[in-house]
Amino acid sequence: MDHPVIDSPRSVSLADSDPDDTGGMSKQEAEAQLKQLTQRLAQGQVSLYAARDQSVLIVLQGMDTSGKDGTIRHVFSSLNPAGCHVWSFKAPSEEEYEHDFLWRVHRRTPERGMIHVFNRSQYEDVLIARVHDLTPKEVWKKRYQQINDFERLLSDNGVLIFKFFLHISQDEQKRRLIAREEDREKAWKLSVADWKERAYWDRYIQAYEDALGKCGTAWAPWHIVPANKKWYRNYLVAHTLVEQLTPLLSQWDKELEARGKRALEELQAFHLQEQEQHDGHRPAKQKAGKKAR
Amino acid sequence: MDHPVIDSPRSVSLADSDPDDTGGMSKQEAEAQLKQLTQRLAQGQVSLYAARDQSVLIVLQGMDTSGKDGTIRHVFSSLNPAGCHVWSFKAPSEEEYEHDFLWRVHRRTPERGMIHVFNRSQYEDVLIARVHDLTPKEVWKKRYQQINDFERLLSDNGVLIFKFFLHISQDEQKRRLIAREEDREKAWKLSVADWKERAYWDRYIQAYEDALGKCGTAWAPWHIVPANKKWYRNYLVAHTLVEQLTPLLSQWDKELEARGKRALEELQAFHLQEQEQHDGHRPAKQKAGKKAR
Numbered sequence: 001m002d003h004p005v006i007d008s009p010r011s012v013s014l015a016d017s018d019p020d021d022t023g024g025m026s027k028q029e030a031e032a033q034l035k036q037l038t039q040r041l042a043q044g045q046v047s048l049y050a051a052r053d054q055s056v057l058i059v060l061q062g063m064d065t066s067g068k069d070g071t072i073r074h075v076f077s078s079l080n081p082a083g084c085h086v087w088s089f090k091a092p093s094e095e096e097y098e099h100d101f102l103w104r105v106h107r108r109t110p111e112r113g114m115i116h117v118f119n120r121s122q123y124e125d126v127l128i129a130r131v132h133d134l135t136p137k138e139v140w141k142k143r144y145q146q147i148n149d150f151e152r153l154l155s156d157n158g159v160l161i162f163k164f165f166l167h168i169s170q171d172e173q174k175r176r177l178i179a180r181e182e183d184r185e186k187a188w189k190l191s192v193a194d195w196k197e198r199a200y201w202d203r204y205i206q207a208y209e210d211a212l213g214k215c216g217t218a219w220a221p222w223h224i225v226p227a228n229k230k231w232y233r234n235y236l237v238a239h240t241l242v243e244q245l246t247p248l249l250s251q252w253d254k255e256l257e258a259r260g261k262r263a264l265e266e267l268q269a270f271h272l273q274e275q276e277q278h279d280g281h282r283p284a285k286q287k288a289g290k291k292a293r
Numbered sequence: 294m295d296h297p298v299i300d301s302p303r304s305v306s307l308a309d310s311d312p313d314d315t316g317g318m319s320k321q322e323a324e325a326q327l328k329q330l331t332q333r334l335a336q337g338q339v340s341l342y343a344a345r346d347q348s349v350l351i352v353l354q355g356m357d358t359s360g361k362d363g364t365i366r367h368v369f370s371s372l373n374p375a376g377c378h379v380w381s382f383k384a385p386s387e388e389e390y391e392h393d394f395l396w397r398v399h400r401r402t403p404e405r406g407m408i409h410v411f412n413r414s415q416y417e418d419v420l421i422a423r424v425h426d427l428t429p430k431e432v433w434k435k436r437y438q439q440i441n442d443f444e445r446l447l448s449d450n451g452v453l454i455f456k457f458f459l460h461i462s463q464d465e466q467k468r469r470l471i472a473r474e475e476d477r478e479k480a481w482k483l484s485v486a487d488w489k490e491r492a493y494w495d496r497y498i499q500a501y502e503d504a505l506g507k508c509g510t511a512w513a514p515w516h517i518v519p520a521n522k523k524w525y526r527n528y529l530v531a532h533t534l535v536e537q538l539t540p541l542l543s544q545w546d547k548e549l550e551a552r553g554k555r556a557l558e559e560l561q562a563f564h565l566q567e568q569e570q571h572d573g574h575r576p577a578k579q580k581a582g583k584k585a586r
Binding site (some may be wrong): 050069071073075076078079080081082084085088117119181184185186187188189190191192195256257259260261263265266267270271278 | 365375382480482485549553554560
């Protein structure tokens, strides 16, 4: 089966990727596989966490309603919450705004052993900031290189970076917005802003193509995920992570084994010492008695 | 069924609580109920998160091997990770140490809508700090009141606080340490320090009894959880949370409904306005033609 996970080339045209693509899978098949994949992810997390050698950073980007929240819920809910943090980046606070755009992001990068998921990220500063002219062009156009340098710093220091663009069509977005209006339970999520934002669709696509193209690096590749079908989106994100992390598992497990061996040796030495002390503290009579036998 | 969840009175004797207690439940029964309880917890999390009105702070304390990690894995793994953060408090960093002892804890308290779990907490500063004489008595004895004041500040500002003491016996701890030595997969977790720490058992019990007694407040009660049986420990923590959060659910849901109604009204006004603009932009001929019919 040919899964359209692609590392972005220098020039990306989103028109070439079909958001309806399902890699020839059925819904049933994808959901069954997702279950297995999330279990494998949870097992991998144990080794990652214990080895304290590397960390994992997952960046989720996509238009409104593309399913960033749903992906988090479906792919990462079975992980141990002690080793997984999700960070959502909204409009910057005043304090954040007074720093360079990577400051608030850098604070949320994962320490060794941890998995962090970014719901939106540093890329908003070359997306919404550009589309709505919040930042002058001479400022945002330097950011692609700045992001690449930042991500290389992380990568050089043991952070494994996975960036997913959840790709939906404009029609699918409309369907999802309308569905939200018709669902009383989800009405609180509604916002006029979401509809207004649709007028900027083409500008967003252009900004995304630039971000995917200019920041699709060897150390932090972009994965374009067809996301009109939620079940395929979930499957593909999980599949990509498991596929890329699996080769590292044996490395982490070796590290763990070595550490376990060292710990066990130390403990045995400790127990022996305790035993000797215990013997040493025996009443002299008993010792003598033992000797005599 | 009588579950020994108690709000600590002023004087607590841990000898009065049986760590082997299972509230008359069987393992099978507790595990079946846990499944339902964690589902209800996940549902409750959705309302809590959406209402953005209150937040939940869960404090886990207990002797080494009492099952803080296991509780996190079994009770909180089914939550949406976007709304749940786990924070582990280890030996303070140099920066943390240069502040008052609540500084690093305050930074990790949950914002509205979030659930935060503390794996160890501010209580370490009246436990290990006291047991090992890391802090002078005149300093740590003021901390009970300082903790109570801090927790009341949080409570007054919408943080629902649940503090669990996972209560194991000294024998059970020994069994667990030995089991860890015999499990090659868990050997990396071994530490001579854990064995050495056992010599301080009685001093820890005394320190815990003081912390449970002096800081068992109406706004932040302690729950003593019999924890020799892991399945009962998990059940009881989940049960306590669900029982206490359930009455709040209807309040959050009402808030959500009201918000949904407002959002829907705004949207309908927006759609109407869009429609009018659309009609207004029609070519004059077409308009005239329509009139003529």
